[in-house]
Structures are given as C-alpha cells and as structure tokens.
Amino acid sequence: MEFFERFAIPHPSAPIYASMVAIALTIVAIIAGLTYFKKWGYLWREWLTTVDHKRIGIMYLISALLMLFRGGVDALMMRAQLAVPDNKLLDAQHYNEVFTTHGVVMIIFMAMPFIMALMNFVVPLQIGARDVAFPRLNALSFWLFFMGAMLFNISFVVGGSPDAGWTSYFPLAGNEFSTSVGSNYYMIAIQIAGLGTLMTGINFITTIFKMRAPGMTLMKMPMFTWSALITNAIIVFAFPVLTVALAMGTMDRLFGTHFFTTNNGGMDMLWANLFWVWGHPEVYILILPAFGIYSEVISTFARRNLYGYKSMVVSMVLISFMSFLVWVHHFFTMGQGALTNSIFSITTMAIAVPTGIKIFNWLFTLYKGKIEITTPMLYALLFIPLFTIGGVTGVMLGMSAADYQYHNTMFLVAHFHMVIIPGVVFAMLAGLTYWWPKMFGFMLNERLGKLAAWVIGISTLVAFMPMFFSGLDGQARRMYTYSASTGFGPLNMISFVGAIGLAVGFAIIVYNVYYSVRYASRDIGADPWNARTLEWATHSPVPEYNFAIVPHVKSAEALWDAKKKRHILFQGDYEKIHMPNNSGVPFIMSSIFFVWGFAMIFSMWAVAIIATIGIFACMAHRSVEIDHGRYISVRKIEETETKLRGAK
C-alpha cells in the first residue's frame, strides 16, 4: 500500500479531482478523435517525426500557448484568492503549489518555447537557409522540452506539485520541509526540458554562423537573428550551471547527499547562488529575442532602417556579458556583506545602460518615420513606456541598501511582471501577429488584434501598478492571505480586476484566431506587411525547402533594398535540393526520457535503469545509422513554385 500512497496528492481538493477527470476526458477525446478521423498516420508522418524547422516552430507555438493558459489559470486563482482579505478559496498548501507552478510554467514552459517557436520558424528564413544545422537534434530539443513540460504538468494530479517557489530555495525544497514528491518533479522535469534548450543553443549558433546566405556578413544580419545568436550563446553558457544545480538538488532529495542541507557541511546558499547564476542570464535569454522582435517590427512599420544598428549589436553583446555578473542582486538581504552587495548593485545599475541605448535607438527609429499602427506596432509602442516603468523600478530594487525595504514584497512582484509582460509577452504577441501570415498563409484580424492589445496593455497596468503600492506598504509576496486591518484589500481587488482584464484580452486573441481562420483572405501574397527581411521574400505559407533558389544578399535590409534599389535576390536556375529525412527517434527517445523522469521522481529504480538503457540504445542507433537525406528534384521544385505563384 505504501508504494501507491506516493502517487496520491498531499492536499486533495474538489478542483484537483475535477481537473483529474478533465484530463482523463481530454486524453480519451484526443485518442477517440484521432482514431475516428483516421489521423494517427498523419500525426506520425507529418508532425511527430518531422525535422522541418517550420513545423517544429509551430509545435513549440502550440505548446507555448497551451502553457500560457495553464499558467494564466494559476494566476487567476492567485489573484482571486487575494482579492479580498481572509479569503478561503485556496488553503496555504494549495496556494504554495499554485504560485510555484505559475512561475515555472510561465518562465520555462511558456516564455522559453514561445521564443523557441519564433526562433525556429524565423531565423533560418531570415538568413536564407533551408533548415537549421542539425534538423534532427532540433526535433529532439522540441520533444525533450515537450516531455519535460508534460511531466511537470501531471504533478498536480499525481503526487502533488512543487511548493517551494519557482526559485525552489533550499532548505525549504529539501526533504525535511518538502515531503511530497513535488520538488522531485521540479528537479527532473526542468532538467529534461533544459537539456533540450541546451541543444537548441548549440544548433542555432552553428546555424547562424555557418548557414547564412551568400553576401550576408554578420553585420548584415537582421536584428532578430542577431538577438537569437546572442541569446543562444547565453543559453550555452548558462544552462550547464542549472544542469549541475538541479543534479545536486536531485541527489539531495533522492540519494541523501548534503549539498544544500543545513547539516554535515551542506550549504543552502550554494543553491541560491547557482540558481541565479543561471537565473539572471535566463532573464536576458527571454528579453533579448523580444528586443529583436521589437527592432524588426518598429523598423518595418516606421518604414525606416533601424537606427543605430551597430550600437544595437554592441549593447546586446554587453548585456550578454553583464548578465552573468549581477546574480547576487536577487538576494541582497541574505547576508553577503556590504562590499559584495555594493559591487553587485553597481553591475546591476550598469546593465541598465545598454538597455537604455536600445530604447533610445527605437525612439530614434520612430522619429520622422512614416508610422503605421498595426497590431504588432501597437504592442511595440505600448511596450516602450510600460517596460520603462518595470525597468526603472528594477534599478530601484538594484540599490542594495534600499532593497531591504522592497525585498520579497509585492513591489518586486510588480517590477518583474512589468518587465516580463510588456517586455516578453507583448513581444511574443507582436511576433505572433507579425509572422502569422508567413506561418499560416492568412493574416489575423487587425481590428480584433488591436482591441486585444489595448485590453492587455491597460489590464497590465491595472493588475500590476497597485502591487507597487501594496508592496511599499509592506504586503509580502507568496502570503496566501492577509487580514482586513492591513488595508491591502482595495489594492488587491483592483489587481484582481486587472487579472480578469488580461484573461479577457487573451480570450479576444483566441477568438481572433478562430475568426481569422474562418473569414480571413488567403490571397495575401508573400509580403503583406511590406517588410524588409528575407523571410518575406519566399511564399506564404513557406514551401518545405524555404527558398527555391538561395538568395544573394547585399545589405542588412535585403528585401527592402531589393524592392527599392532593385537588388536582385534570386538569380540562377533551380538545382536539386538536399533535405534531411524524417525520424521517429527524437520522439521515441524523449518519450523514454519521460518514463525515466517519472521513475526517478517516484524512486522506481528498476524502471529508471531500464529507461536509461533505452535512452542509450537510441543514441547507439543514431551512431550506426546511415542517413544521407533525400533530394527534391528540379521538376518537383518547378511544380511547387508554379502552384504557389499561381495562388498569389
């Protein structure tokens, strides 16, 4: 009996049982639907085994949107719980689990895959390549992320979710204070997803360095590609730190080691340091691609070349270095002493300088531009003032002496939501709207898109501005309730209204997708935004080989100059194109990783060992396999091109 008790939820409640039933029904519905419509073969051939960067991008996108709604529901539950004093909606344990999973899901399973989605889809097209450097590794990256995310998400119905915060500080996350398997989920699921992310990093650096179209020197790359390059460099250097930290945490929890315990020499602060040595660069892994998207959007819709291209690149490189030198500012109050705190205060404030340069570059790009307010542009214009609020309060938090007042209050929560939502989420929504026609061959409705942008923009302010004040008033983060005498009630009620507003905004986006699928014109051509970079030079939707003829590039604004200065992008005749073969191994291997992870979480060693052998068997298979890819014949290319051109 004891064996099965581990799978039970430590604090069951009606909503959890309801979601159990809902999950079971969804799985049954998916299986029944696939069988009824005879789509298993299609799913396997076209999606589960694909190595096409565009399809992988779309799968990342779908996962990210699903996770956005999962994390969003968590957020609504928290705001509902805090809306009135002494609320009994959630108990303390449930609230702990909800804020923990909200953080992890939003950062690692929503924002990361959203970025991966856009990078996967856009970067090879922007550099005029036919795929990434290692297409099969790319599929493996996706499936590892996906299985990690699934593993993390089943935690709340099998065994209980992690409850030690998304930072999972020890000793709280150790066996002594977190007795359920929740923190095991945290350690293992993030580890699996993190492996996938590291592989993406290696893949994209190689792609961007070696596979650019002829003539595209590094300083002629589109800004989004630059941001992707820098981001992936940060990934390669930051993620191994997390790998080690999580491995140590896993060993502490499963094998009784003393890395982060408070006895036998263990050092709980080592976790905090390692976590943030990864965690702070992670913030820039999220924000730099967002900056890249804003650069593309602003320059496209201001109809001007990006102001200060070189300073944009230099500031991103500086940010990437400095992002590794500021981690201590996440725990100024945990006893480093004045000198250490001062040093990290200064580096923290210094990193605002290159960020400020970028803000001014965007403003100067807008200056004297022929600005056209489209949905992506609206997000970009909302981003600049809102992000500045978040950024400036960040500098306030960065002053270590003052931080003692703000630390772990709602002021901090307000700050990082005001940088992450306008910075990352707006950028993702802008990028989604901007590249949607390239992905799916039709545009999202502009009227609904702008409505959603306004609702989300205003709701962000309504939801998070009150937290600055309640935080300065002393409301601590992560407290599941408060008494009426504190006076926090009205401010939290306003936040709750803002949270509802955000939910409405996202609902409008969902409706917009539905509406546009049904009614939007499919006759939009390759370049509906009158844009500037190479991805708009090929058809929408993009054929599997991306470009029938490899483009020759002369400037940073390749397509714009082709349109305005009559540069010729495509010259020569069709040649047969080499493409990689599909493979089921990444999916199978990642599924085994899922089994391995589950077995580790519940200490089922025999299963874990068998799964480990399975993983190595997949790698051995890859080693001996002979796969030279396949060729698309000239005749096939001609057929495809004629058909796509006819559709214009």
Place this chain on the structure above:
Amino acid sequence: MKLDHSLPLEYRTEEGQLKILGFWIFLGAEIMLFGTLFASYFTLVDRVGSGPSGAEIFEITPVLIETLVLLTSSFTIGLGIHAMRLGRKKAMLSFFAITLLLGLAFLGVEIYEFVHYVHIGAGLQTSAFTAILLTTLGTHGLHVTFGLFWGLFILLQVKKRGLTPETANKSFIFSLYWHFLDVVWIFIFSFVYLKGMM
C-alpha cells in the same frame, strides 16, 4: 554531395564542418558544466562535517596511475587521428583500440578508488565535501564511460565502412571529446588531488 578535396577528410562535407563547429560549442557548454562543479567543489571543500577531509583520504598511487594512463590515451588518440589523416586505417584502428583500453584501465582504477573511499567512510552521504568530491570525479568518470562505448561504436564503424568523410568526421569529433576529458582531468589532478594533499 559536394566534396572539397583541399581539406582533411573529416572537414570535406559541409555537414561534417557543421558537426565539428557544433561539437566545439558543445565543449564550451561542457566547460561551463565542469566549471560549475569546480566552483562548487572549492566552495564545499572545507565543509567536511563529521567526515574526513581530502588530505585524510587521498592516496597518490592510484591517482598517479590514473593520470599517466589517461594522458597516454590522449596521446595515442592523437596518433590515431594522425594515422587517419595519412589514410592508414589499420594503424588508426590500433591506436583507437589502445586508447580505449587505456580508458578502460583508467576507469578500473577509478572504480577501485571509489570503492576504497566508501570503504573508509567517505561515501556520497557523508558530508558536503565527499558529495561534491564524488560528484565531480563521478561526472568525469561517467564521461569516460560514455566515451568508451562511443569510441567502440566508432571503431567498429571504421572497421566495417572504411575511412569515409562520415567515419572520419565521427572519429575526429570523438578525439576532441577525448582530449577534452584529459584537460578536465588535469584540473582535477591539480586542484582536487594535489591541492588537497598539500
């Protein structure tokens, strides 16, 4: 497949070039991995709790054997790649086989060392110091173990398929990995063992 005959065999295809660059970047990530382990080691080295310290448990003999064996294996795999570039398949296979045997010997001594540590009361759960010591050494040891299997697979492929751009590329990448493990060991030898015994 386009071949550029001015380059060594392993660089001749475009795919091969991509793989070599990708692997160098992977080694960059590996440096961060071991760098984090070393940083944690230096943080925890004096936190021995009620367990023994490094000076009390380190023995020079097995460590010297491990060092000699592993450094030699790095040399022999270099010779193996040299033979590969000269197109001498048989010599290359012999050097690869010697490399793997030396790797196996290293692993044998390391396993003996681990058993010894556990035997004298310096197990994984003893203290923060023993945990990070065994984790750092163990991570390196697992890399070597993985390398043994990987190298064996490559050896068999070269034997069966001959020296082609693909097999040469795989062999070359494996040699980068093996040299890297050697470099990591030099740091372990200097900063874990020698410093610990001082």
